[in-house]
Each structure stands twice: as structure tokens, then as C-alpha cells.
Amino acid sequence: MSGEHHSSDISARVRRVEALLEERGLLGPGEIDQRIDEFAAGGTPANGARVVARAWVDPGFRARLLDDANAVLPEVGLSMAGGLQEQRLKVVANTDDVHNVLVCTLCSCYPIALLGPSPSWYKSEAYRSRVVRDPRSVLAEFGVTVPPDTGIAVWDASAESRYMVLPRRPAGTDDLDEAELTALVTRRGLIGTALV
Amino acid sequence: MTRAAFAPGTRVRTRAADRDGHSRLPRYARGATGTVVEVAGHHPLADDRARGLDVAPQPVYHVRFRAADLFGAGEHTVTVELWHDHLEGPA
Known part of the structure; x- marks a missing residue:
């Protein structure tokens, strides 16, 4: 490192x-x-939250998002082409079976367009070195308890792709519309250090 | 790039050498066996670009490792994005 x-x-x-x-x-x-x-202009976690809320309300969008995120971002007015070249985006979905969490162990790679500037802890040596080895303990320190029978998948953004976590839709939100759902999603939820 | 890309599901082993200078093969993932889960496009090897070399694109993969295979303990997985040249071939 x-x-x-x-x-x-x-x-x-x-x-x-x-x-x-x-x-x-x-x-x-x-x-x-x-x-x-x-x-950095326009880069904010509200963008990632919009993508998540759309995926929660539109199963077809969700399936296409997980298959080829770059292709569907324009459907919500977003893209990964704000830098020198378009970056590949991989969206990873939390399920009953797996909780995903992101890190860049080599530096601080991060999808700024969708999540805004990265939080300082994401760039800290402590987070980068510990989350790959002992994610369950690190997540617990963030207040996230992953059930024992749910696996944890760590994604190291060490190369060309950028990642975003698709959190699970919270229970009891059936009555919320897409804008209200968007407001539930946090930056940490998009990194995997929160449930939503 | 003349070598065929590894298909998803292929078991691969990463290079163990501690090459001088920049490498996108993290130290914790060297000399380890994992599984290709996805081909993530083609790009020039960043290790070479960092040395100022003008090199051809090659396949980049998401390679998944079991934590136990990397660290000797842990139930989780770690998925790392690696270039073809980081891999020694089917394990």
C-alpha cells in the first residue's frame, strides 16, 4: 500500500x-x-441516491443497471464521462446473501460524479488497510451489523472501474415515492458503510 | 494483446514478484489464487504507463479471492481489478 x-x-x-x-x-x-x-461540479451523493431510488421502483432499470451501469445512467441524466475519458461503473447490489463494501487500497479511487468528493475516512490508511482484512469489524465500527449468515464482498477499486453499492430498499417504504426514497439514501450507503 | 482473455469462472494465480516501482497488483493479492468473475474492458497496463511506456491495451478482469486465501482467515471475499499481465494463467 x-x-x-x-x-x-x-x-x-x-x-x-x-x-x-x-x-x-x-x-x-x-x-x-x-x-x-x-x-467536481455537479458531483454529489444525491446523484447516486437518484440512481438507487430509480432501481428500487423500476425492476427493469435495476436489472439493466447491474448489467451495464454506464448504459443506463443517461436515463436519469447522469454519466461517467466527466473526466478525461469515460470511466466504467460497476454497481453491486446488496441482497439477503451478500453485503458489499468499497475501498481503494492503493489510493482513493471513487466515483466522484455519483458520490461527490470522497470522505476523509475513505482515504485514511486505517480504513484502506483494515476493511479488506476484517470488514465485519470495520462495518461494526460504522454501526453496521451484518447478520452472521450474510456474506461480505469487498471491492478494491484498484484499477479502471469505479463502483457503487446498491443498498437494499428498507422495509416499510412501500408508500414512498421516488423522490422520498432518494432522500433516504446516504453517501455511506453508496459505499457500503451504512445499510442505506 | 495476442493472448486470449480468461473467461469468467477461470481460476487464476497472481504474480508473486515484488516488481520495482508502481504496480496496481496490491501486495496483499500477490501470489494468490482467485476466480475471474468478469472481464472489465481493455486498458494499457497502468504499471507500464507509470514508467512512461506506450503500451497496447490488454484485458482487465475482476478477480475474486477468498479472504482465507489472502490472509489465512476470514469468511468474506475481496474482488480486485487486475490486468492480464498480473496473472500467471489458469491455476
Whole structure:
């Protein structure tokens, strides 16, 4: 596992390279911040929540989502093409048999378009190293008790794909409409460190 | 990419070598046997791109490991995304 990029040495080096690129006219002033802002604009867990609520109310959408998420995101006005290239999205569904939880052990890969900026704990060495080895204990620390007969599947976002968890629809929500269901879904639910 | 892609269900073994520099094969998953669950497209090997090499795309797979096979304990599974070159072939 690589270290975290918090050293002042690397920060100073990045600022120096940025300044040199600006001096040589290869970068406009503040262009990097602007590009990052553009990439992150509109990225919020509310997007992921909309996808989940649609899957809860529309079994056909759910099936297509699990089969090829990129193909169905446009149905709810979303896409994974906000960066330099479209990223593949894999949606993994929680069931009676399996609870899914996401991590990037190598760095902090994360579907920003659907979940917004990642929480700091997702990038912490403690979470990244422990959740692959002992997810049941880590989930318990998040207040999530997975029944003993429910398996746990950890997904390491170590390469090109990004992942999102499709939580189970809570009991007693039959009367809620799609917008009300959307409001139930949390960022942690989309990562797998909460049930919804 | 001349080698055929591994089909889902194929048992594969990851390389054990601790190569210098960047690798997307996490250390905890080296020298381990798992099962291909899905082909996740074709991409140039990130390990080579990090070395500035211009390389051809190759298959990328979701490979599922039993925790017990990685850590010697645990009932869960860990699914890692690995390039064809991270795998030594059918186990």
C-alpha cells in the first residue's frame, strides 16, 4: 500500500511545477483549480441516491443497471464521462446473501460524479488497510451489523472501474415515492458503510 | 494483446514478484489464487504507463479471492481489478 500524499515536500514540488508551467504559458493562472472545479461540479451523493431510488421502483432499470451501469445512467441524466475519458461503473447490489463494501487500497479511487468528493475516512490508511482484512469489524465500527449468515464482498477499486453499492430498499417504504426514497439514501450507503 | 482473455469462472494465480516501482497488483493479492468473475474492458497496463511506456491495451478482469486465501482467515471475499499481465494463467 502506498503512503498518503500529505508531505509538504510533494506539495511544494507540485506548486513549483505548476508555477513553472504557468511561467512558460503552458497553463493559465489557476487553470488546474478551475479544471478540478469543473470535474467536481455537479458531483454529489444525491446523484447516486437518484440512481438507487430509480432501481428500487423500476425492476427493469435495476436489472439493466447491474448489467451495464454506464448504459443506463443517461436515463436519469447522469454519466461517467466527466473526466478525461469515460470511466466504467460497476454497481453491486446488496441482497439477503451478500453485503458489499468499497475501498481503494492503493489510493482513493471513487466515483466522484455519483458520490461527490470522497470522505476523509475513505482515504485514511486505517480504513484502506483494515476493511479488506476484517470488514465485519470495520462495518461494526460504522454501526453496521451484518447478520452472521450474510456474506461480505469487498471491492478494491484498484484499477479502471469505479463502483457503487446498491443498498437494499428498507422495509416499510412501500408508500414512498421516488423522490422520498432518494432522500433516504446516504453517501455511506453508496459505499457500503451504512445499510442505506 | 495476442493472448486470449480468461473467461469468467477461470481460476487464476497472481504474480508473486515484488516488481520495482508502481504496480496496481496490491501486495496483499500477490501470489494468490482467485476466480475471474468478469472481464472489465481493455486498458494499457497502468504499471507500464507509470514508467512512461506506450503500451497496447490488454484485458482487465475482476478477480475474486477468498479472504482465507489472502490472509489465512476470514469468511468474506475481496474482488480486485487486475490486468492480464498480473496473472500467471489458469491455476
